[in-house]
Amino acid sequence: MPNRLDPAIEIIKAKADEAFNKNDFVVALFLHTFLSNNDPGNGIYHLGRSVTNLRLQRWSDAAKDATKALELCEAKVHKAKAHFRRCQARRELNDISGANEDLEAFLFNGGAPKTASVEAQKLKATPRSANETVLEDITDVATLFSNTLDLADNNPDAVYEIRSASGKGLGAFAVKRLQRGDLILTETPMVPVDDTTPYNVVTGFKQLSPKNLARCLLLHNAHPEIGLFEGIYNTNGFAQAGVVLDASRFNHSCSPNARYTYHEPSKQERIIALTDIAEGEQIYVSYLQGRNVYASPRSKRRQTLSSRYGFCCQCTACDDANFEESDCRRQEIGMIWESLPMMIDGRKMLMSVVRAITLMREDGYLGDADDFAVDAAAVCAGYSDWESCEYWAKFAYENRAAEFGADHPHAEHSRQILDKPQSRENHPQAGLFPRRIYKDIRLPREM
Numbered sequence: 212m213p214n215r216l217d218p219a220i221e222i223i224k225a226k227a228d229e230a231f232n233k234n235d236f237v238v239a240l241f242l243h244t245f246l247s248n249n250d251p252g253n254g255i256y257h258l259g260r261s262v263t264n265l266r267l268q269r270w271s272d273a274a275k276d277a278t279k280a281l282e283l284c285e286a287k288v289h290k291a292k293a294h295f296r297r298c299q300a301r302r303e304l305n306d307i308s309g310a311n312e313d314l315e316a317f318l319f320n321g322g323a324p325k326t327a328s329v330e331a332q333k334l335k336a337t338p339r340s341a342n343e344t345v346l347e348d349i350t351d352v353a354t355l356f357s358n359t360l361d362l363a364d365n366n367p368d369a370v371y372e373i374r375s376a377s378g379k380g381l382g383a384f385a386v387k388r389l390q391r392g393d394l395i396l397t398e399t400p401m402v403p404v405d406d407t408t409p410y411n412v413v414t415g416f417k418q419l420s421p422k423n424l425a426r427c428l429l430l431h432n433a434h435p436e437i438g439l440f441e442g443i444y445n446t447n448g449f450a451q452a453g454v455v456l457d458a459s460r461f462n463h464s465c466s467p468n469a470r471y472t473y474h475e476p477s478k479q480e481r482i483i484a485l486t487d488i489a490e491g492e493q494i495y496v497s498y499l500q501g502r503n504v505y506a507s508p509r510s511k512r513r514q515t516l517s518s519r520y521g522f523c524c525q526c527t528a529c530d531d532a533n534f535e536e537s538d539c540r541r542q543e544i545g546m547i548w549e550s551l552p553m554m555i556d557g558r559k560m561l562m563s564v565v566r567a568i569t570l571m572r573e574d575g576y577l578g579d580a581d582d583f584a585v586d587a588a589a590v591c592a593g594y595s596d597w598e599s600c601e602y603w604a605k606f607a608y609e610n611r612a613a614e615f616g617a618d619h620p621h622a623e624h625s626r627q628i629l630d631k632p633q634s635r636e637n638h639p640q641a642g643l644f645p646r647r648i649y650k651d652i653r654l655p656r657e658m
């Protein structure tokens with residue numbers, strides 16, 4: 212049942228009119244199609260789309276819409292418009308007797324005689340015939356007019372392509388081999404929203420141009436029940452960035468091969484490779500962050516993903532064959548993370564960090580090891596083991612640079628620690644405890 216009170220509807224109608232008045236008929240067609248798909252029993256949308264189709268010279272579609280409007284609209288004024296539009300479409304389709312019937316019905320429903328007489332003259336002229344496919348759904352419109360709507364990927368340097376990802380809607384796939392640390396995407400958010408109250412979300416969409424609104428309406432909506440714009444926002448919005456068109460097409464995995472990150476200085480969303488990725492491989496990010504993914508069992512992750520995004524995760528970590536082992540590792544990582552602040556023994560703490568990072572690697576989770584390495588560097592600083600401190604700070608820096616970009620504030624912060632490990636500014640506890648050396652505690656070589 213369409214929610215006619217959803218504020219999104221009035222906004223989309225206004226944007227459709229705006230596009231039409233600017234002769235941006237493809238966008239208007241898209242938006243009218245969206246509206247009529249959303250509320251098929253409302254004849255006004257068919258009436259609106261019939262004139263847009265006339266402008267696009269899509270005669271069969273225009274006639275079909277006018278017929279539908281005649282079926283659904285009660286008011287004479289609407290019926291008159293629908294007959295007139297169908298008359299014009301039929302004229303172009305060479306159906307002169309049908310067009311004449313519509314012209315009579317136009318007059319009968321109060322249409323202006325002067326307009327009718329101009330049209331009657333045109334009906335006497337030889338018509339052209341046209342042959343088109345009928346566009347019924349917004350995806351049909353989007354496919355036919357993907358260039359006009361700027362949906363086609365025109366960036367020759369793009370390292371990914373968006374296409375069907377069986378059972379997961381659309382997804383992003385590598386078009387060349389990628390390495391850990393490679394920048395996959397950098398994109399300006401389309402709907403930035405600082406505060407995600409419903410009002411702000413609706414206002415964010417309202418500010419879009421008709422074309423950009425059309426592009427956003429194509430995004431997946433896992434929550435149509437909560438309002439159109441909020442549903443799209445909640446399914447696709449990124450923390451800090453909001454809705455980012457291409458980035459929103461990347462599917463989720465609990466063992467992702469890429470991560471998304473917001474780069475505040477440039478106000479852009481980025482996606483960076485966490486692992487090497489083969490050409491043709493699907494690129495996955497994790498919709499869950501930090502401990503919610505690397506330190507949570509499958510049941511908890513699935514519950515969150517299902518309620519927020521409406522799907523049951525079947526990634527390699529959630530797969531039935533692997534999940535129990537993966538759960539054991541992730542639960543242990545979680546316990547280590549919880550217990551680190553309580554550990555008073557530096558050696559024990561560093562051994563726990565090594566264990567946690569080893570478990571992450573065994574699980575194929577190649578993000579966030581820096582969370583642990585930063586703590587390890589702080590412990591070594593506390594015991595004045597500057598060589599070990601540097602070792603962990605370097606590890607944290609290199610991982611952050613690869614995962615977020617070297618110019619990201621996270622990486623810059625680790626860089627500062629690396630440059631001045633002894634500074635109290637970087638490590639408030641630097642040199643506080645009796646000196647101890649932990650050179651023997653290092654990570655095993657990368658597997």
Ligand SMILES: C[S@@+](CC[C@H](N)C(=O)[O-])C[C@H]1O[C@@H](n2cnc3c(N)ncnc32)[C@H](O)[C@@H]1O
Nearest residue numbers: 379380381431433446459460461462463520522
């Ligand atoms: C942000 S969108 C991702 C792009 C989406 N596939 C599309 O076609 O636009 C989130 C939606 O993608 C689908 N999705 C993402 N990851 C998935 C996965 N691992 N398994 C199944 N569906 C997934 C779900 O429908 C989810 O609500």
